[in-house]
Amino acid sequence: MGAPAVESRPGGAQPPGGAPSTRIAVHGLTKTYTRRDGTTVRAVDDLTLDVDAGEFLVLLGPSGCGKTTLLRALAGLESVQAGRIELDGRLVDDPAAKVRVPTERRGLSMMFQSYALWPHKTVAQNVEYPLTTRRIGRTERADRVRSVLDAVGVGRLAGQYPGALSGGQQQRVALARSLVAGDGIVLFDEPLSNVDARVREQLRTEIRRLHTEIGFTAVYVTHDQEEALTLATRLLVLRDGRIAQSGPPAEVYLRPADSGVARFMGAGNEVTGVLCGGVVSSTVGSIEGEAVPGVAEGAEVVAFSRPETWYFDPPPGVRNRWRGTLVSTAFVGPVSEHTVALPGEVSVRVRTLGATGPDVGAEVEVGVPADAVRVLPVDPT
Amino acid sequence: MTRLRSPFALVVGLLGVLVVVLVGYPLLRTVGGIVLDWSTFAAAAEEVVAAPNLLPMLGSTALVLGVSTVLAVVIAALFAWLSERTTARLGWLAGVLPVVSLLVPSIAGAIGWVLLASPKAGFLNVALRELGVPVVLDVFSWPGLIGVYTLYLVPQVYLPVSAALADLDPALEEAARVSGRGPWRTLATVTLPVVRPAILSGALLALVYGVALFSVPLIIGTQARIDILSVEIVRLLTTEFPPRLPQAIVLSVVVLLVLGAAWAVNARVLRGGRFATIGGKSTGDRRIELGRTGTIVTRVGMVGYLLVAAVLPFGALVVVSLQGFWSGRLTGPFSFENYADVFGSAGSTFAGLRNSLVLGLLCATVGMALALLLAWRIGRGGGWARVLDATTKLPGALSHVVIAVALVAAFAGPPFALGGSLLLLVLAYLVLYLPQATLSAQSSFATVGGELTEASLVAGEGPAGTLRRISAPLMTRGLLAGWVFLFVLVVGDITASAILASTRTPVVGFVILGLFQNGTYPTLAALGAIITVVSSVVVLAALALRRSA
Numbered sequence: 001m002g003a004p005a006v007e008s009r010p011g012g013a014q015p016p017g018g019a020p021s022t023r024i025a026v027h028g029l030t031k032t033y034t035r036r037d038g039t040t041v042r043a044v045d046d047l048t049l050d051v052d053a054g055e056f057l058v059l060l061g062p063s064g065c066g067k068t069t070l071l072r073a074l075a076g077l078e079s080v081q082a083g084r085i086e087l088d089g090r091l092v093d094d095p096a097a098k099v100r101v102p103t104e105r106r107g108l109s110m111m112f113q114s115y116a117l118w119p120h121k122t123v124a125q126n127v128e129y130p131l132t133t134r135r136i137g138r139t140e141r142a143d144r145v146r147s148v149l150d151a152v153g154v155g156r157l158a159g160q161y162p163g164a165l166s167g168g169q170q171q172r173v174a175l176a177r178s179l180v181a182g183d184g185i186v187l188f189d190e191p192l193s194n195v196d197a198r199v200r201e202q203l204r205t206e207i208r209r210l211h212t213e214i215g216f217t218a219v220y221v222t223h224d225q226e227e228a229l230t231l232a233t234r235l236l237v238l239r240d241g242r243i244a245q246s247g248p249p250a251e252v253y254l255r256p257a258d259s260g261v262a263r264f265m266g267a268g269n270e271v272t273g274v275l276c277g278g279v280v281s282s283t284v285g286s287i288e289g290e291a292v293p294g295v296a297e298g299a300e301v302v303a304f305s306r307p308e309t310w311y312f313d314p315p316p317g318v319r320n321r322w323r324g325t326l327v328s329t330a331f332v333g334p335v336s337e338h339t340v341a342l343p344g345e346v347s348v349r350v351r352t353l354g355a356t357g358p359d360v361g362a363e364v365e366v367g368v369p370a371d372a373v374r375v376l377p378v379d380p381t
Numbered sequence: 382m383t384r385l386r387s388p389f390a391l392v393v394g395l396l397g398v399l400v401v402v403l404v405g406y407p408l409l410r411t412v413g414g415i416v417l418d419w420s421t422f423a424a425a426a427e428e429v430v431a432a433p434n435l436l437p438m439l440g441s442t443a444l445v446l447g448v449s450t451v452l453a454v455v456i457a458a459l460f461a462w463l464s465e466r467t468t469a470r471l472g473w474l475a476g477v478l479p480v481v482s483l484l485v486p487s488i489a490g491a492i493g494w495v496l497l498a499s500p501k502a503g504f505l506n507v508a509l510r511e512l513g514v515p516v517v518l519d520v521f522s523w524p525g526l527i528g529v530y531t532l533y534l535v536p537q538v539y540l541p542v543s544a545a546l547a548d549l550d551p552a553l554e555e556a557a558r559v560s561g562r563g564p565w566r567t568l569a570t571v572t573l574p575v576v577r578p579a580i581l582s583g584a585l586l587a588l589v590y591g592v593a594l595f596s597v598p599l600i601i602g603t604q605a606r607i608d609i610l611s612v613e614i615v616r617l618l619t620t621e622f623p624p625r626l627p628q629a630i631v632l633s634v635v636v637l638l639v640l641g642a643a644w645a646v647n648a649r650v651l652r653g654g655r656f657a658t659i660g661g662k663s664t665g666d667r668r669i670e671l672g673r674t675g676t677i678v679t680r681v682g683m684v685g686y687l688l689v690a691a692v693l694p695f696g697a698l699v700v701v702s703l704q705g706f707w708s709g710r711l712t713g714p715f716s717f718e719n720y721a722d723v724f725g726s727a728g729s730t731f732a733g734l735r736n737s738l739v740l741g742l743l744c745a746t747v748g749m750a751l752a753l754l755l756a757w758r759i760g761r762g763g764g765w766a767r768v769l770d771a772t773t774k775l776p777g778a779l780s781h782v783v784i785a786v787a788l789v790a791a792f793a794g795p796p797f798a799l800g801g802s803l804l805l806l807v808l809a810y811l812v813l814y815l816p817q818a819t820l821s822a823q824s825s826f827a828t829v830g831g832e833l834t835e836a837s838l839v840a841g842e843g844p845a846g847t848l849r850r851i852s853a854p855l856m857t858r859g860l861l862a863g864w865v866f867l868f869v870l871v872v873g874d875i876t877a878s879a880i881l882a883s884t885r886t887p888v889v890g891f892v893i894l895g896l897f898q899n900g901t902y903p904t905l906a907a908l909g910a911i912i913t914v915v916s917s918v919v920v921l922a923a924l925a926l927r928r929s930a
């Protein structure tokens with residue numbers, strides 16, 4: 001069958017000159033489950049995807065959209081019904097050609113949600129384990145274990161058993177174990193969902209630093225959009241087992257492909273209307289914005305904008321501007337969020353820094369630049 | 382999908398086939414025998430049905446089993462609840478209670494109760510007489526027989542019910558308490574209904590075990606003139622000459638039909654209702670406060686059960702084994718002569734003891750190794766895994782008597798000619814206790830399954846290496862428990878031993894039966910005490926080892 005894992009490990013994978021090479025290629029992947037009542041679920045539905053060397057790809061989406069299934073299919077922990085998966089150019093899954101390389105020969109690393117540290121092995125033994133299955137000498141193994149444990153900040157715990165560690169420490173050990181094999185492909189399944197917010201933020205920063213230092217290729221699953229935005233070099237939003245949008249984090253956030261993605265990525269102002277002469281005509285008047293490709297004249301659309309792109313007393317160049325009443329203000333620390341009622345039964349949220357902004361009940365003028373408004377089809381396709 | 386056929390997977394596959402053949406062939410062969418030789422069996426069936434004692438025997442068997450199963454369910458469910466869900470728990474006692482019947486094998490317990498409560502010379506009756514209490518306990522009676530049955534059925538129910546209760550999410554009970562129910566109403570309206578599947582399967586286990594229980598009805602029922610099915614089947618095969626296999630098979634089919642009906646009822650009930658999923662995580666150690674009186678009553682009850690089930694019968698065995706004859710008094714002269722007899726001249730006694738210990742070690746080790754591999758294969762899923770799963774549980778659904786009879790029918794005669802050989806005994810023990818072995822291996826797999834093993838596969842270690850380096854070490858405790866269970870079951874076995882052993886291949890169960898028919902109570906007591914001590918030492922050593930592991 002395939003070449004042994006050791007030979008397909010990176011090092012040789014990245015061609016000289018630093019041009020990105022494809023490390024994961026997924027084509028037409030489909031995985032269905034049959035529920036106990038006989039209905040079938042397409043957890044991953046005809047999905048095509050490439051991941052280049054050094055990318056940090058984050059899979060984001062609501063619970064049940066197929067993130068875990070896709071990740072486990074890459075690892076060979078789930079068998080798929082159709083499609084192909086190639087890792088470093090090696091075909092590892094193709095039901096049509098009856099190819100299925102077992103998990104242990106895929107040469108991957110993975111960090112599990114439950115950490116999955118083996119309680120009968122010490123921290124050092126846990127971290128060393130992936131190296132013992134690859135042909136690496138004893139002293140080099142010890143060196144690499146020590147340096148990766150130091151890198152994640154738990155070098156002093158090498159001799160401890162996992163049972164004696166705190167949740168955050170266990171997580172660091174699990175991270176060390178998934179990174180010890182070098183600049184390979186590392187899969188993460190919501191690895192930070194079990195620790196408190198502070199530890200989560202620390203680890204997030206550290207994973208990003210290690211990614212820059214080591215240069216591994218990551219596929220990272222999360223349902224937390226803030227985590228996704230911080231970590232990703234590329235963001236992939238999944239919905240019902242299909243790709244809803246893929247691109248750099250800022251683009252997905254600021255230029256969502258449809259209202260589903262837009263809403264999932266964070267709060268927004270939505271005004272429905274009809275696309276008419278390049279502008280959205282709505283109850284509040286006409287709104288200028290940037291229409292996503294494929295929206296036809298006369299179609300029902302949503303003008304979508306983020307609250308932080310709105311102004312009170314907008315500068316002269318802004319043509320989307322209305323007078324209204326400030327209905328309420330919520331102070332949430334770094335920002336304040338104001339709700340403004342506009343004519344035509346439209347209400348919008350406006351964000352300002354700190355505790356600034358007009359008083360409740362005041363007559364105000366608000367506005368949003370045209371390049372901050374996305375014109376989206378009403379129903380996500 | 383191509384699966385790489387590693388040598389390891391191949392070996393496991395072969396072992397699986399072997400086990401399926403070993404379990405399936407005797408049963409098919411027996412059924413086939415009936416079909417092929419229909420006239421013989423028709424005649425045998427007619428003879429069995431025409432026998433005047435058939436109906437009374439079936440009736441008394443049903444009565445004894447029915448009443449003792451119900452009693453066992455009540456006692457066991459109560460004990461399990463008290464020790465898992467309330468503050469009345471007595472630490473060490475909760476650990477010992479389920480294994481009491483392993484400490485004192487049923488044959489020793491039955492003899493112990495004869496020594497305690499036979500009307501004339503029973504220790505308890507002598508004591509009552511001397512205290513001037515005008516009450517005579519008679520173990521050779523309906524209540525006596527049912528009582529001793531119950532003692533041996535309680536642990537069968539206690540194990541599954543206490544496991545279910547230990548996993549029960551305390552919030553379920555707390556919700557009932559908050560809604561204004563007292564501890565007893567909570568027990569009745571929430572706790573017991575939620576663990577009903579476990580109670581039912583415990584009752585079923587008790588029934589299956591009770592149908593095959595042979596030592597108690599032999600030793601107590603015979604003298605009480607209460608005919609029990611298991612004794613009759615063994616008699617047809619061992620005391621009649623030539624052995625009347627067809628008649629024994631016909632009676633076994635009756636057992637099979639009854640058990641089949643019980644399984645069907647159980648399956649229906651389980652399928653019918655949706656039961657609350659029991660939270661896997663026990664959230665802390667929140668228990669129901671029972672109060673002082675409740676705690677004291679509970680502990681007295683548990684200690685009382687322990688006395689009745691283990692301490693008193695074992696004490697009686699020890700005392701009588703040290704006496705020249707059974708007087709019913711705790712007076713000397715005491716000597717070790719009876720033990721000398723067991724180990725000395727009376728050739729087959731010592732040989733039986735030695736054979737049983739060797740077979741116990743052998744079968745427990747082979748059995749658990751086999752169970753580990755089979756459980757691993759079952760865990761990998763697929764159609765074959767389902768076949769293996771069902772096959773390894775099948776002996777648990779049948780009565781030991783049925784299986785032993787089927788093994789005789791299949792292997793004793795040509796072409797195998799294993800009748801009266803140790804190999805046949807080994808095969809029988811392996812088949813009989815396959816359900817216990819695979820169940821304990823599977824349940825310990827369940828605790829180390831999921832991401833712990835997946836993490837090893839992702840790290841590049843294959844299935845065999847993952848089993849060796851990750852799963853098996855993590856399962857040590859569970860496997861050890863399974864090993865002890867098998868060892869004690871084999872050493873204390875009497876049903877299969879009575880049917881399959883011979884004077885050339887004596888085992889403890891076989892020797893004890895011989896002594897019961899021709900020997901004296903003191904020698905019997907000595908042998909009973911010895912196997913009790915051997916079983917207890919192994920069980921307690923393993924408990925200690927588990928705690929330190």
Ligand SMILES: Nc1ncnc2c1ncn2[C@@H]1O[C@H](COP(=O)(O)OP(=O)(O)O)[C@@H](O)[C@H]1O
Binds near residue numbers: 041042064066
């Ligand atoms: N073993 C299974 N059997 C049946 N359905 C499943 C199974 N595992 C996942 N699913 C279904 O597949 C879909 C995707 O699940 P999953 O990949 O776990 O979602 P996510 O990780 O994005 O929350 C869900 O609808 C889920 O109910």
Ligand SMILES: [Mg+2]
Binds near residue numbers: 067068069
């Ligand atoms: Mg998931």
